[in-house]
Amino acid sequence: MTALEKVSAAVLKRVTPTKKDKKKVLSLAKNLVEKVKKAAKKAGVEAEVRMEGSVAKDTWLREEPEIDIFMRVPTSLTREAFGSVCLKIAREATHGFKQVERFAEHPYLEAFVNSTRVNIVPCYQVKPGQWISATDRTPFHTDYVKLRLNEQLRSEIRLLKRFMKGIGVYGAEIKVGGFSGYLCELLTLRHNSFVQVLTSAAHLKDSWLIDYEGYYKGRESELLKIFEEPLVVVDPVDKGRNAASAVRKERLIEFVAASRGFLHSPSLSFFYPLEINALSTEQLIQAMKRRGSTLVLVKFGRVKTVPDVLWGQLYKTQRSLRKMLELNDFHVIRDSAWSDEQDLNMLVFEVEHGKLPLVKKHFGPPIRKEAECDNFLRKHAGSPDTVAGPYIEGDRWVVEIKRKHTDITALLSEKLRDGGRQAGVAELISYTIGKTLKVMVNEQIVKSYSSNPQFAKFVTEYLEAKPRWLSRTHAVKV
Numbered sequence: 001m002t003a004l005e006k007v008s009a010a011v012l013k014r015v016t017p018t019k020k021d022k023k024k025v026l027s028l029a030k031n032l033v034e035k036v037k038k039a040a041k042k043a044g045v046e047a048e049v050r051m052e053g054s055v056a057k058d059t060w061l062r063e064e065p066e067i068d069i070f071m072r073v074p075t076s077l078t079r080e081a082f083g084s085v086c087l088k089i090a091r092e093a094t095h096g097f098k099q100v101e102r103f104a105e106h107p108y109l110e111a112f113v114n115s116t117r118v119n120i121v122p123c124y125q126v127k128p129g130q131w132i133s134a135t136d137r138t139p140f141h142t143d144y145v146k147l148r149l150n151e152q153l154r155s156e157i158r159l160l161k162r163f164m165k166g167i168g169v170y171g172a173e174i175k176v177g178g179f180s181g182y183l184c185e186l187l188t189l190r191h192n193s194f195v196q197v198l199t200s201a202a203h204l205k206d207s208w209l210i211d212y213e214g215y216y217k218g219r220e221s222e223l224l225k226i227f228e229e230p231l232v233v234v235d236p237v238d239k240g241r242n243a244a245s246a247v248r249k250e251r252l253i254e255f256v257a258a259s260r261g262f263l264h265s266p267s268l269s270f271f272y273p274l275e276i277n278a279l280s281t282e283q284l285i286q287a288m289k290r291r292g293s294t295l296v297l298v299k300f301g302r303v304k305t306v307p308d309v310l311w312g313q314l315y316k317t318q319r320s321l322r323k324m325l326e327l328n329d330f331h332v333i334r335d336s337a338w339s340d341e342q343d344l345n346m347l348v349f350e351v352e353h354g355k356l357p358l359v360k361k362h363f364g365p366p367i368r369k370e371a372e373c374d375n376f377l378r379k380h381a382g383s384p385d386t387v388a389g390p391y392i393e394g395d396r397w398v399v400e401i402k403r404k405h406t407d408i409t410a411l412l413s414e415k416l417r418d419g420g421r422q423a424g425v426a427e428l429i430s431y432t433i434g435k436t437l438k439v440m441v442n443e444q445i446v447k448s449y450s451s452n453p454q455f456a457k458f459v460t461e462y463l464e465a466k467p468r469w470l471s472r473t474h475a476v477k478v
Contacts, residue, residue: 008266010268024437032113045071045085047073070138090109094120096113098398141235148189169251173246181246202257210232215455250302294353296439297448298321310428330352331351331353346461354409356403362400362401376397387400445459
């Protein structure tokens with residue numbers, strides 16, 4: 001038995017549900033289906049209630065059962081009532097258990113029933129191609145995949161899902177921007193095995209195009225015009241949809257790199273990476289000093305929205321603030337975002353220097369451009385912001401001028417104290433950030449670090465900046 005076969009066998013033993021596991025989960029699922037039916041009837045909604053997703057297809061992982069219950073409601077139910085009424089039904093069906101409102105194209109409910117994650121999702125009763133909401137396709141996805149599965153393929157799918165979870169690219173939600181369970185199933189159906197999926201990814205050059213049903217046979221070039229994503233998997237139940245549209249480019253690249261790494265050196269660490277041990281506060285301070293850069297954290301409180309919307313707002317704000325810092329000459333080495341999805345949010349920016357000299361060099365036009373030179377001289381000669389010049393260097397006019405902002409803390413505080421909308425802060429975050437903003441630099445983060453273990457793990461992982469499957473040790477050198 002090869003190393004790859006030994007690792008795969010060990011993983012399968014852990015992820016394949018036993019008969020007892022299946023009986024327990026299916027019993028719970030059937031019970032929930034009946035509760036949803038009862039709650040729908042009570043609300044006066046004629047709903048076809050179905051079990052969907054990995055449990056329905058028997059592709060779920062033993063360690064993490066997740067039950068998807070779909071309510072197929074009549075098209076006569078308005079979009080306004082679609083979310084609110086169906087959420088009410090879902091809450092009624094899972095009364096007494098922890099509930100979290102989630103959001104895709106519309107709200108749905110996530111509940112934790114007997115330690116099992118349960119998603120109760122509304123969709124419309126439609127014919128293929130007559131989609132009203134994005135979730136309308138899901139029952140057709142379930143039926144499509146179930147017809148093509150056997151026990152071997154189910155095992156291959158479980159290996160692929162666990163691999164993607166281990167390397168951190170599993171999940172189509174905004175926070176992750178990775179591979180959905182359905183996409184894992186389609187990739188496995190196309191390549192017939194976990195190893196072949198990884199082999200195909202490992203040899204990826206530019207784009208990855210998969211058209212399982214051959215909708216575009218003979219005209220594959222059209223796919224690149226219709227879909228812009230680097231990974232295109234034509235949805236078998238909807239030829240106009242890319243089933244991989246949620247996969248961000250960086251997640252695809254991470255999957256490619258991990259696939260190469262695993263095929264070269266098979267290891268359980270790809271499926272089950274070692275737990276991150278957070279640095280002590282002393283180690284944290286030493287690690288930051290050793291880097292010599294400036295670590296800046298923008299901290300703010302609760303944003304009143306569901307987690308999926310929150311992450312979209314966080315990423316938008318992160319991009320805007322990075323751009324603002326770069327425009328003000330603070331060169332960003334890396335940036336990231338973290339949230340407990342409740343009361344604490346952090347944006348992290350690591351810059352080369354947190355304080356800049358007052359003076360900077362500003363190049364004007366080449367001497368050959370007469371009109372532009374005249375404008376440049378009128379603007380800068382005698383200006384109170386001009387420290388030296390204008391003078392000629394090479395073939396250009398140059399001035400040395402005062403920077404508007406030399407301290408990154410002062411810049412962020414100034415731009416964000418009113419909510420930061422002009423700096424590009426996302427709307428919902430702007431309501432919170434102006435009231436709860438705190439900008440911290442280097443050692444100033446220690447209090448937040450030491451009081452929140454999950455945030456401490458995030459910072460430790462950020463400082464290491466290495467995929468966990470790439471290294472057997474996870475300590476940052478100090």
